[in-house]
Amino acid sequence: MSHASHETDAPAILAEVNPAVLPRPALVEHDRSYSWITEKICGIVEGKTPTWWWVCFIVACFIASFTVVGLTYLVSTGVGVWGHRSPVNWGWPIVNFVFWIGIGHAGTLISAILCLLRQKWRTSINRGAEAMTIFAVVCAGIFPVFHIGRVWYAWFLFPLPNSNYIWQNFRSPLEWDVFAVSTYGTVSVLFWYVGMIPDLATLRDRFEAAGRKTRSFFYGIMAMGWRGSARAWNNYEMAYLILAGISTPLVLSVHTIVSFDFAVSLIPGWHTTIFPPYFVAGAIFSGFGMVLTLMLPLRAIYKLEDLITQYHIDCMCKITLATGTMVGYAYAMEFFIAWYGANPFEGFAFINRAFGPYAWAYWIMISCNVITPQLFWFKRVRQNITLVWVLSLFVNLGMWFERFVIICTSLSRDFLPSSWGYFSPTAIDIFTFFGTFGVFSVLFLLFVRFLPLMAMAEIKAVTPQADPHSEHHG
Amino acid sequence: MADQPYGLIATFDNTGALYRAAEKVRDAGYRQWDCITPLPVHGLDRAMGQKRSIVPRISLCGGITGFCTGMSLIWYTDAFDYPVIVGGKPFFSPLFAFPVSYELTILFTAFATIIGMFVLNGLPMHYHPVLKYRDIRRGTDDLFFIVIEAVDPRFNAAETRDLLARIGGRNVEELET
Numbered sequence: 001m002s003h004a005s006h007e008t009d010a011p012a013i014l015a016e017v018n019p020a021v022l023p024r025p026a027l028v029e030h031d032r033s034y035s036w037i038t039e040k041i042c043g044i045v046e047g048k049t050p051t052w053w054w055v056c057f058i059v060a061c062f063i064a065s066f067t068v069v070g071l072t073y074l075v076s077t078g079v080g081v082w083g084h085r086s087p088v089n090w091g092w093p094i095v096n097f098v099f100w101i102g103i104g105h106a107g108t109l110i111s112a113i114l115c116l117l118r119q120k121w122r123t124s125i126n127r128g129a130e131a132m133t134i135f136a137v138v139c140a141g142i143f144p145v146f147h148i149g150r151v152w153y154a155w156f157l158f159p160l161p162n163s164n165y166i167w168q169n170f171r172s173p174l175e176w177d178v179f180a181v182s183t184y185g186t187v188s189v190l191f192w193y194v195g196m197i198p199d200l201a202t203l204r205d206r207f208e209a210a211g212r213k214t215r216s217f218f219y220g221i222m223a224m225g226w227r228g229s230a231r232a233w234n235n236y237e238m239a240y241l242i243l244a245g246i247s248t249p250l251v252l253s254v255h256t257i258v259s260f261d262f263a264v265s266l267i268p269g270w271h272t273t274i275f276p277p278y279f280v281a282g283a284i285f286s287g288f289g290m291v292l293t294l295m296l297p298l299r300a301i302y303k304l305e306d307l308i309t310q311y312h313i314d315c316m317c318k319i320t321l322a323t324g325t326m327v328g329y330a331y332a333m334e335f336f337i338a339w340y341g342a343n344p345f346e347g348f349a350f351i352n353r354a355f356g357p358y359a360w361a362y363w364i365m366i367s368c369n370v371i372t373p374q375l376f377w378f379k380r381v382r383q384n385i386t387l388v389w390v391l392s393l394f395v396n397l398g399m400w401f402e403r404f405v406i407i408c409t410s411l412s413r414d415f416l417p418s419s420w421g422y423f424s425p426t427a428i429d430i431f432t433f434f435g436t437f438g439v440f441s442v443l444f445l446l447f448v449r450f451l452p453l454m455a456m457a458e459i460k461a462v463t464p465q466a467d468p469h470s471e472h473h474g
Numbered sequence: 475m476a477d478q479p480y481g482l483i484a485t486f487d488n489t490g491a492l493y494r495a496a497e498k499v500r501d502a503g504y505r506q507w508d509c510i511t512p513l514p515v516h517g518l519d520r521a522m523g524q525k526r527s528i529v530p531r532i533s534l535c536g537g538i539t540g541f542c543t544g545m546s547l548i549w550y551t552d553a554f555d556y557p558v559i560v561g562g563k564p565f566f567s568p569l570f571a572f573p574v575s576y577e578l579t580i581l582f583t584a585f586a587t588i589i590g591m592f593v594l595n596g597l598p599m600h601y602h603p604v605l606k607y608r609d610i611r612r613g614t615d616d617l618f619f620i621v622i623e624a625v626d627p628r629f630n631a632a633e634t635r636d637l638l639a640r641i642g643g644r645n646v647e648e649l650e651t
Contacts, residue, residue, distance in 0.1 A: 034512060034616035159551055167551035171563050176573040183577040187584045194588055197597075198614065202512070205611035224592070225599030228613050230496075230509035232595040234519045238527035239591035243584060246533075250580045257573055460513040468493035468515055 025311040027120055027462045032306055034460050041199075041456050042206050044302055049449065052301065057445050063438025070432030071146055079149045081428045088411040088423035093147040095403045096433050098258055099286070100140035101181065102279075102399060104188070105251055106287020107133030111191060112247035115240075121315050123458040124307045128298070129291050130192040131451075135443040136290070137185040139436040144177075173260035180257040187250055191243045197236075199452035201226035255283045262406065269349035269410035272337065278330035282399060285323035285369070288316055289395030294444065296389045298453070307454060310383060317376040317388060320395065324373025327402075331370065345415060353409045357422055361405050368398020480603035480651040481507075481623040482634055484643025489515050492618040495641040496521040499620060502637060506626035510604065510619040512612075529590050536586020537579045544575025603649050621649070 028037070074081050084091025107129035114122040145154045157178045159168050168175050200223035207216035226232070259279035262270040292313075299308045338350040353362050372394045375381045382388060413420045447453075460466055486492040489511075496509055500523040509518060545568065552558070553566035563570070592598070604610055604621055613619050620643060622634050631648075638646045 038512075038615045159547060165556055166558065167556055169558070169560050170548045170552050170574060171560055171570045173573075176577075179574045179577040183581040186581060190584050190588055194591070198512075202614040205614050209611050224597040225602065225605075226597065226614075227599075227602055227604055227610070228510045228512055229595075229604075230511055230515070230518050230522060231524065232597075233511065233514045234524050235527045235529050235591050235594045237514050238529040239587045242530060242533045242587045246537075246580045246583050246587075250577075253573070253576060253580075257577075260573070457513045461516070466489055466513055466515065468489040468517060468521075470490070 025309070026464075027123065027309070027311070028459060029306040029309050032463070034463070034465070037307070037456055037459055037463075038202060038206075040302075040304070040307070041452055041454050042203055044448065044453055045203060045450060046206065046210070053445060053449060057442065060438045060441035060445060064435055064442050065438070066431040067142070067435025067439055070428050070435060071142070073428060074146060074432070075151060079147070081426060082432075083423060083425040083429050085421075087414065087419050087421045088408055090407050090411060091423055092404075092425050092429045092433060093143040094261075095400065095407050096436065097140050097143040097147075098279075098403045098407075099400045100136045100143075100436065101184075101258060102255065102283035102286045102403075103290045103396075104133040104136035104140070104184070104287065105255060105280070105283035106289075106291050107131070107136075108184075108188060108191075108247050108251040109284050109287065110291070111195070112244040112251060115244040116248060119315075120462045121312050123462050124304075124309075124312055124454055125291060125295055125316075126458070127192075127195065127451075127455045128295055128447075128453055129287075130188065130195065131444060131447045132287075132290060132294060133188045134185070134192060135440050135447075137181070137188060138443065139440050141181065141185070142436065142439075144181075173257065173264045176257045177261055180254045184250060184254045187243075187247060191247055194236075194240065194243065195455055195458075196452065197223055197226050198228065198457040199455060201228065202456060203452060252280055255279045262410075267410050267414055268343070268345040269353065269406070271346075272334065274330055274333055274337070278327065278334075281323045281326035281330065282369075282402060285320060285327055285373070286395060286399035288320045288323065289392045289399065292316055292320070292388060292392035293396060296385055296392075298448065300385075302453070304454075307459060313385070313388060314379075314382050317382045320392075321373045321376040324369060324376075324395070328370040328373075331366065349410055349413070352413050353405060356409065356413065358405060358409045358412070361401050362409070365398050365401040365405050368394045369402060372398065478651065479624055479631075480649040481621055481626075481629070482631075482638055482646055483604070483607055483619055483621045483649050484638040484646045485609065486618040486620065486643060489518075489618065491642050492620070493518060493521050495620055495638075495643060498641045499622065499637070502628070504622055504626050504628055506623040506629075508604075508621045508623075510610070510613040510621065512614050512616060512618075515618075527594070529587060529594065532590030533583050533587040536590075537583040539586075540579040540582025541575050543582065544578035545571055547578075548574060603651050607647070607649060609645075 032040075082091060082093065084093070107126075110122050110129040111126040114126075145151055148154060148157075156162075157168070157175070168178075170176075200219050204216055204219040204223045207213075207219060256276040256279065259275035263272060263275040265271060295308060296313075299305060335350050335354075338346045341347075353359075372391050375391060376388075381391075408423045412423055464470060484495075486495060492509060492511065493515065496518060499507055500521065509515075509522065511518070548571040549566045557565045604619075607619075609617065610619070620638065622629060622638065624631075628634075635646050
């Protein structure tokens, strides 16, 4: 009934009240035209390879060689060359796995969840963030595959018929993880590729016009004959929306299942129900840290300030702040429950985390993950691009330490003091992990050089002149 | 058939002009025609009289297949073909089979969606007459086009050309097949 009376009142009120018009922040500054956007983004691919690119590429290849050498040594010698041994059998490889997979999550968040929430600012950064996701999953995959010891048996992880007849144990969260991560990698690649088809067609047509046949052929194959037909766009937009719709539960499930690797066990400090949401928040937090780390230098190098505006940086900082605060809350809640749950082993695990032999790692984690993001409350901090970049590095560092703390403190001191130990990585551990940053950078540099860095068609669609009902026709 | 053109193409400068023109082509009763746009134009599907895409139905089939694949794979391997006692847990339960089935639901939905979209759009397409038009490359850059095909029953070289010019199209030209 009250609803009906509101309806009758509404016109009278509307006549008196003048609703405030809140200006929406421009997503593309300086009122750029379509062709300016095309020129800007295709220019990155079409231009001559810049010197900085070669320098970075060579350095990245050099760093990546550490992983190659480390893994070669490992395979030819045995997993004993890594530092994990009883009681810490999960050591750095699993820390690195969770670290890299977490980084990937921001890419999917930006491309999928923000798409569903109609956050149009995602358009400038989603392509780069999705690329980051895929390359992070590549780096993540290296560790569990080599951690199994005999890498040539890695296919045992998948239910393929073999002469042993025995099948995988689907009661184990580790097997769930195989499916979660491989689905995640596959769907991320598909999503990224489908999003790129219209832009690849743009590149194909431009190379064709410039008479560069080989390049045109190459992009033509990848664009699959896309010609911007409105009937095709209709199916395409629907397919993209569905991919966004399924990637959202996917990204939430992947880190949930990664956290099950821990939460389903009985180890004190792992066996907690808070793990799934806490891992997901942490993953998005670390991923946004990495997006900022990557996109801010690219924005400066390629002068993309009109496309990645201060508003975009503000949004990313605020998500980092929100997820960082959730992570901080989870740390506090873990401690509270350890006390409130009155389980002496659980209580000890947390006291040991904060004040035991790994206290140094714990406090690095707290200062990077809880204190650093709080600085993003201040507009001055968000507007200082250099400072934002430095803070994003701290976020990355802190999230690596979070996984280290969770894995190493719990495993090194579980139930029986007689089986306690202290984990130290070996030089091979350190080099192999260090090298993955090179692997990641090599892939990312190739992406920047050869593929459209931003979703041109989508950026054009969020400019004012794209609205067929506006009078704004540039 | 050699003389028969593929159709007529007209150029438009912005989304507003294209949108209004599309409505008029639709109202003139044409069925075999298309717009070429460098970006997805909001609402153009309705202006063209297009139906809702059927991609979601294909996705749903993919999703159901994926879920059933997951559940039956786990039942077959762990409870039927070679049951092994692990930790005293049941050989099959939908609860522990759920995470894997969930992931396979998503995986199969993704493939179904993309393959469905490709098939409906006729991709990969090796050749299309529109791609021969000299200005077509701007259709993936900053210009908009309307193409009316000669196979449309209402197509008449003179009348259709006249319509395209009247609704604001520039450079109305014939496309070779």
